[in-house]
Amino acid sequence: MTDKKITSKTAISTDEEQSLLNFPERFPIKIFGLDNDDYRSSVKKIIDNHVEKDDVLKWQENSSSKGNYLAITVTIMAQSQAQLDAIYMDLTSNPLVKMAL
Numbered sequence: 001m002t003d004k005k006i007t008s009k010t011a012i013s014t015d016e017e018q019s020l021l022n023f024p025e026r027f028p029i030k031i032f033g034l035d036n037d038d039y040r041s042s043v044k045k046i047i048d049n050h051v052e053k054d055d056v057l058k059w060q061e062n063s064s065s066k067g068n069y070l071a072i073t074v075t076i077m078a079q080s081q082a083q084l085d086a087i088y089m090d091l092t093s094n095p096l097v098k099m100a101l
Helices: 008-018 037-050 081-093
Strands: 025-034 056-063 069-078 097-100
Touching: 025 037, 025 081, 037 069, 037 081, 037 097, 081 097
Parallel strands: none
Antiparallel strands: 025 069, 025 097, 056 069
16 A cells, blocks of 8 residues: 655646536626625625736626625636635625625
8 A cells, every 4th residue: 555645736627627617717706796886896806816917807896786795796706616615605705794795
């Protein structure tokens, strides 16, 4: 029996092999929350923490019919499944974000 050393590079390779996406990949992220500046800036900060400026391809905002909620769709050039997982973890743990798809 041989011992296989697991490194962070091995873990990333394994994650990449399990993904259905071919990276880099154009990927839209839809985020919902109350329509206010704190929500908007909080989403921007999370995206900026995980995505290089040149990889943010599009930022679109749509208000609900009554103006209470705001849907933000950010299209990025995703570099890895790990990057997407980290973005979704940060978005869904933020109390200002109601939902992220």
